[in-house]
Amino acid sequence: MKTLNPNIVAQETARPTVLPPDKTLMDMLYFMQLTRELEFRIERKLYRQGKIVGGVYVGRGQEAIAVGSCIDLRQADVVCPSHRDMGAFLIRGMPVRTILAQYMARKTGATRGRDGNMHMGDMKYNLIAFVSMLGDNVPVAAGIGMSFKMRRQDRVVICFFGDGATSRGDWHEGINLAAVSKVPVVYVCNNNQYAYSTPLERQMAVENVADRAEAYGLPGEIVDGNDVVAVWGGVTRAIERARAGQGPTLVECKTFRMTGHSAHDDAGYVPPELFQFWEERDPIRRHERLLIERGLIDVAGTEEIKTRVNREIDEAIQIAEKDPFPDPEDCLKDVYYEEQ
Amino acid sequence: MALTTYIEAIRQGIWEEMERDENVFVLGEDVGIYGGAFKVTEGMLEKFGEWRVIDTPISESAIVGAAIGAALMGMKPIAEMQFADFISCAFDQITNFAAKCRYRWGAGVPIVVRGPSGGGVHGGPFHSQNPEMYFVHTPGLKVVCPATAYDAKGLIKSAIRDPDPVIYFEHKFLYRHPRVKEELPTEPYTVPIGKAILRRTGTDISVITYGAMVYTALDAAKELEKEGIDLEVLDLRSLLPFDREAVLDSVKKTNKVILLHEDTRIGGFAGELAAVISEEVFEYLDGPIRRITAPDTPVPYSPPLEEFFLPKVTDVIRVARELYAY
Numbered sequence: 001m002k003t004l005n006p007n008i009v010a011q012e013t014a015r016p017t018v019l020p021p022d023k024t025l026m027d028m029l030y031f032m033q034l035t036r037e038l039e040f041r042i043e044r045k046l047y048r049q050g051k052i053v054g055g056v057y058v059g060r061g062q063e064a065i066a067v068g069s070c071i072d073l074r075q076a077d078v079v080c081p082s083h084r085d086m087g088a089f090l091i092r093g094m095p096v097r098t099i100l101a102q103y104m105a106r107k108t109g110a111t112r113g114r115d116g117n118m119h120m121g122d123m124k125y126n127l128i129a130f131v132s133m134l135g136d137n138v139p140v141a142a143g144i145g146m147s148f149k150m151r152r153q154d155r156v157v158i159c160f161f162g163d164g165a166t167s168r169g170d171w172h173e174g175i176n177l178a179a180v181s182k183v184p185v186v187y188v189c190n191n192n193q194y195a196y197s198t199p200l201e202r203q204m205a206v207e208n209v210a211d212r213a214e215a216y217g218l219p220g221e222i223v224d225g226n227d228v229v230a231v232w233g234g235v236t237r238a239i240e241r242a243r244a245g246q247g248p249t250l251v252e253c254k255t256f257r258m259t260g261h262s263a264h265d266d267a268g269y270v271p272p273e274l275f276q277f278w279e280e281r282d283p284i285r286r287h288e289r290l291l292i293e294r295g296l297i298d299v300a301g302t303e304e305i306k307t308r309v310n311r312e313i314d315e316a317i318q319i320a321e322k323d324p325f326p327d328p329e330d331c332l333k334d335v336y337y338e339e340q
Numbered sequence: 341m342a343l344t345t346y347i348e349a350i351r352q353g354i355w356e357e358m359e360r361d362e363n364v365f366v367l368g369e370d371v372g373i374y375g376g377a378f379k380v381t382e383g384m385l386e387k388f389g390e391w392r393v394i395d396t397p398i399s400e401s402a403i404v405g406a407a408i409g410a411a412l413m414g415m416k417p418i419a420e421m422q423f424a425d426f427i428s429c430a431f432d433q434i435t436n437f438a439a440k441c442r443y444r445w446g447a448g449v450p451i452v453v454r455g456p457s458g459g460g461v462h463g464g465p466f467h468s469q470n471p472e473m474y475f476v477h478t479p480g481l482k483v484v485c486p487a488t489a490y491d492a493k494g495l496i497k498s499a500i501r502d503p504d505p506v507i508y509f510e511h512k513f514l515y516r517h518p519r520v521k522e523e524l525p526t527e528p529y530t531v532p533i534g535k536a537i538l539r540r541t542g543t544d545i546s547v548i549t550y551g552a553m554v555y556t557a558l559d560a561a562k563e564l565e566k567e568g569i570d571l572e573v574l575d576l577r578s579l580l581p582f583d584r585e586a587v588l589d590s591v592k593k594t595n596k597v598i599l600l601h602e603d604t605r606i607g608g609f610a611g612e613l614a615a616v617i618s619e620e621v622f623e624y625l626d627g628p629i630r631r632i633t634a635p636d637t638p639v640p641y642s643p644p645l646e647e648f649f650l651p652k653v654t655d656v657i658r659v660a661r662e663l664y665a666y
Contacts, residue, residue, distance in 0.1 A: 078413075110445060111444045111445050114443055114445075115445070119444065120444075120445060121444075121445045121447065122445065122446075123412070123446075123447055128409075128412060128447075129441065129444055129445045129447070131436050131437055131440070132436075133432050133436050133437075136405065136432065136433060136436065136437050138405070139399075139401060139402035139403075139404075139406050139408075139409070139433070140405045140408050140409040140412070140433075140437065141409060142402065142406045142409060143405060143406030143407055143408060143409025143410040143411075143412075143413075143417070144409035144412065144413055145409075146394070146406055146409070146410055147409065147410040147413040147414075147415050148413075149391065150365065150391045150392070150410075150415070157409075169401065170401050170402070170405065170432070170433070173399035173401050173402035173405070174399075174401075174402050174405055176397055176399065176402070177396060177397055177399055177406055180397060181394075334443050334446065335442070335443050335479050335480050336442065336480070336482075336503075336504050337442065337502075337503035337504055
């Protein structure tokens with residue numbers, strides 16, 4: 001079974017020698033848990049209850065990647081999330097209620113009902129909205145980095161995408177432009193090994209997404225995407241390089257998509273033993289074990305966090321469910337700039 | 341007095357905006373050290389430096405994508421497509437990313453994507469196209485096609501200052517055409533997007549057109565004058581948004597209309613104009629709405645083929661005579 005790559009298992013031990021501060025370790029657990037529980041409600045409850053229409057895509061099993069990447073960003077830094085990076089929105093400060101209203105197509109959602117899912121952004125949080133054409137945010141991030149360089153601003157941008165996006169031309173054009181421009185961008189790949197139903201070996205003939213980096217003259221690093229501390233370590237190194245003017249880095253996070261592509265996809269094409277293999281490497285359970293080992297929390301404490309995030313979600317759902325839908329004629333607004 | 345060419349007018353407009361606003365910058369293929377394939381950006385690298393005049397890899401999609409990213413950060417990028425034909429490579433970034441940001445999440449993308457379009461220079465299928473309608477069909481974009489040096493300068497300045505993405509099609513046949521040279525005002529000016537202009541007032545037939553075809557229409561008008569047919573020539577200047585009022589007013593006055601463009605026929609702008617005219621001012625019409633366009637083929641290379649392809653003065657004269665007889 002090709003995707004049971006021994007490298008992936010071996011990298012589980014390749015933790016950074018320096019851990020983040022205890023508070024950061026605790027925040028990581030909180031945001032991963034909030035991501036998991038929020039997406040559980042979205043996919044397994046609200047969608048199935050018909051309260052979310054259209055499609056739903058979640059990042060179950062991949063929570064460590066957005067959380068580990070974004071946890072140490074500064075307010076002025078920019079994030080271009082992809083469609084399985086809920087943690088990025090939560091860490092940047094987008095309220096859970098706004099996110100739920102977005103999914104439920106309400107006027108109070110981040111796109112006021114114009115778009116759904118994680119297709120949202122807000123310049124207030126320096127979050128750039130994703131578009132469905134995978135890899136389109138890669139050159140956009142390069143341009144964001146170019147603006148930082150032009151204005152001599154000490155800012156970085158993190159750009160997320162999946163393994164499937166690396167098959168698109170925009171990805172290659174964007175990575176190349178970023179590399180030749182030496183811009184402060186950290187490219188983070190959620191390599192969850194499936195692009196919808198198509199496994200990695202049908203997407204690319206190289207073994208690792210990070211291998212692609214060498215062709216463009218930027219460093220490619222592989223980290224265990226199910227270890228939030230390993231993600232944090234790899235991305236932190238890349239951010240340091242970016243801030244030091246050394247240009248972009250590609251950080252490949254090996255992980256697995258623990259669901260179908262979307263809520264309607266039962267992922268019957270995925271061998272069950274793969275789910276089993278990766279279930280044992282669940283990023284939240286692993287991080288809980290680390291925190292318990294380090295005496296930062298006990299089992300009851302981990303349960304408390306779960307209860308706390310669920311309470312937050314309950315409150316947000318109650319508000320969002322009462323939020324109004326957009327007025328039909330709002331359809332016509334905001335295509336162009338309008339004088340306020 | 342100094343006469344300014346169409347291409348120099350574009351260069352001046354960009355130059356002045358770059359001096360006026362430090363957020364304005366240029367990126368594209370060969371725009372820096374070489375000054376652009378047609379020299380629109382000549383001298384800018386020396387004046388503004390390599391971070392405001394950026395030579396990029398041959399990656400149209402990344403050029404526009406990067407422009408979008410910088411624009412989201414408050415910059416005012418001008419992305420050059422070396423030939424407007426190559427804009428197809430950036431279609432996705434323009435139509436899906438740039439055009440939809442404001443509508444989706446309220447983020448303005450004040451970019452200009454500009455490049456030379458049009459035939460008449462034997463450029464063949466990939467250096468002669470008029471790709472405006474792909475973008476006219478995309479809500480969220482603005483599309484302009486200047487025909488004179490005055491408008492070329494005034495519209496590039498408006499495009500740069502506009503808070504939304506503007507696709508600016510230059511007509512390469514006009515770049516250094518002696519006929520298009522004119523004296524430009526010494527004081528700063530802009531030309532508003534969405535406003536047409538009458539190039540010739542007339543009473544018998546309105547010819548509604550844009551780009552290089554403005555001159556075709558004017559030449560036909562001159563000929564037809566001799567036989568007592570008085571053409572009105574309306575230069576749209578902007579296609580999205582277009583000046584509805586000017587179009588309808590002209591038709592209401594002359595009661596007959598020819599829609600003329602260099603772009604191909606099916607799905608060309610003439611089709612949209614014909615629909616608007618028949619919806620809004622049908623009762624004013626004293627004859628059929630006539631279209632003169634390129635045929636539905638790629639733009640051919642060989643001179644006899646290209647000449648056949650491009651709408652000509654004789655086409656306008658022939659159709660105007662037919663329509664006049666109604």
